[in-house]
Amino acid sequence: MPKISAATVAQHRDEQIRAILDASIELMREDGALPGMGRIASRAGLARSSIYQYFPSRRELLIAITEDMTPRWLARVTGSMDRHTAPAERILAYLEANVELVASGDHAAGDALAAEPGIQEFVQNHAQALHERLLEPLVHELERLGVxxxxxxxxxxxxxxxxxxxxxxxxxxxxxxxxxxxSITEPFLRSHEERD
Amino acid sequence: MPKISAATVAQHRDEQIRAILDASIELMREDGALPGMGRIASRAGLARSSIYQYFPSRRELLIAITEDMTPRWLARVTGSMDRHTAPAERILAYLEANVELVASGDHAAGDALAAEPGIQEFVQNHAQALHERLLEPLVHELERLGVxxxxxxxxxxxxxxxxxxxxxxxxxxxxxxxxxxxSITEPFLRSHEERD
Structure with missing residues (x-):
């Protein structure tokens, strides 16, 4: 009989959670929306009932996906900005990266979450803070632009x-x-560039 | 004993309704928000209980104010636009008139209404149609601008x-x-003007 240490149990749990999150993100990108728990479990190679051991409700899964994706979202946006130096170009890169991320389905968990009832607490603790953090590089570049x-x-x-x-x-x-x-944002940005 | 004809009764009712609507609009402009039914009744020179003969609930009063103000709102916006001929100037006049109307408190009934529960029906029948109608002159001027x-x-x-x-x-x-x-909209509008 194989010895099951606490470390092994914890590691197994982490792996299952990772598999569920990866399956969710994959399906979100394919469908543009987060599918039902059954389909996510199946993609993760789990029985439908097993997913509830890790995420007791869809709401908890949505929160976990959103939190898991947040650092990658920020990295994608700032990575796109960092391919440019001029503030106007960096702002355009910021806007384009956000459009691409939403179009790729990476905001589907956030959208599904926003449609769930009773998420005020999550919004106050997390979503609002995230959106404010996402505004910071925009504010910074606008300051560099001299507005x-x-x-x-x-x-x-x-x-x-x-x-x-x-x-x-x-x-x-x-x-x-x-x-x-x-075309609606660039003339404003260029008009400030010209004043430099 | 004075003879009370049906016409007199109807006329009296219309006058009371007009007085309530005028009092509401006046208070909204003073306060930037619609006050309680009691204060409106008092300003209209009515007993608090009398206002409910004409508007059984605050919601019904809010709808009546919004419908009463709609044609004046549209007239103010199009009147401002009509002081200009070039499409970019007309669009700026449209935006400025809307900001002024909101700032003057003229949207307070609409805001209060939007915060009321169960207004889906009103929104579908009226508010959405009004906002769409308000977009029409904007679409028209953008077309004239050549976008x-x-x-x-x-x-x-x-x-x-x-x-x-x-x-x-x-x-x-x-x-x-x-x-x-x-400053955020004008550079876009000018950039299209230059292409003419």
Whole structure:
């Protein structure tokens, strides 16, 4: 009989959780939305009932996926920005990376979560903090661009981004959404560049 | 004993309703929000209980105020636009008039209504139709400006306007809000003008 140490049990649990998260992210990217628990369990190679040992409800799974993806989302956005030096280009890269991430299905867990009832606590503890953290590089680049009220302009640019993701949800192709978002934001950014 | 004809009764009722609506609009403009039924009745020169003869609930009063103000709102916006001929100027006038109307408290009934539970039916029948009707002049001027997807750009400009009204609600002065909105939208509009 093989000896089952606490470390082995903990490791097994971590592996199962990782498999569930990876299966969820994979399916989200394929479908553009998070499917039911049964399909996620099946993709992770688990019985439907087993998934509930790790995530007692869909809501808990949604929170875990969102938290798991957050650092990668931030890394993708800042990585795109870092391919440029001029603030206007960095802001455009920020906007484009966010459109691409939403279009790739990487925001589907967040959207599903936002539609769940009773998420106020999660929003206050996590989602709002994440969205504020995501605004920071935008505020920073607007300051570098020399605008005098960077925080308010960041709110306006973020609203444009939000409008763009609404058009993605309506089924408009990502390339067209990015074209619209670029042409509505770029003249503002260039107008500040010219003043330098 | 004076003869009370049906016409007199109907006329009296219309006058009371008009007095309640006028009192509501006046108080909304003074306070930036619609006060309680008692204060409205008092301003209209009615007993608190009498207001309920005409509007059985706050919700019904909010709907009546919103419907009463709609044609004046539209007239103010199109009136501002009509002081200009160039499409970019007309679009800026549209945005500025909307900011001024919200800042003056004229949207307070709509805001209060939006916060009421169970307004889906009203939104579907009226508020959505009104907001869509309000987008029409914007779409028309964007087409005159020569943009190739005027309806989507109108959605973006409308989201900027919505962001601006959010800043008003946060207490930012109307003049500053309009300055922010103008500087974020005007470069886009001018960039299309230059192509003519």
């Amino acid at each position: 005098d009220d960077a925080e308010h302009y960041a709110v306006f640019l973020n609203a444009q981004l939000h409008t763009a993701t609404g058009l993605l949800a309506q089924g408009l192709p990502a390339a067209r959404v990015w074209e619209l978002l670029r | 190739d997807d005027a309806e989507h750009y109108a959605v973006f400009l409308n989201a900027q306007l919505h962001t601006a009204t959010g800043l008003l609600a946060q207490g930012l002065p109307a003049a500053r809000v309009w300055e922010l909105l103008r």
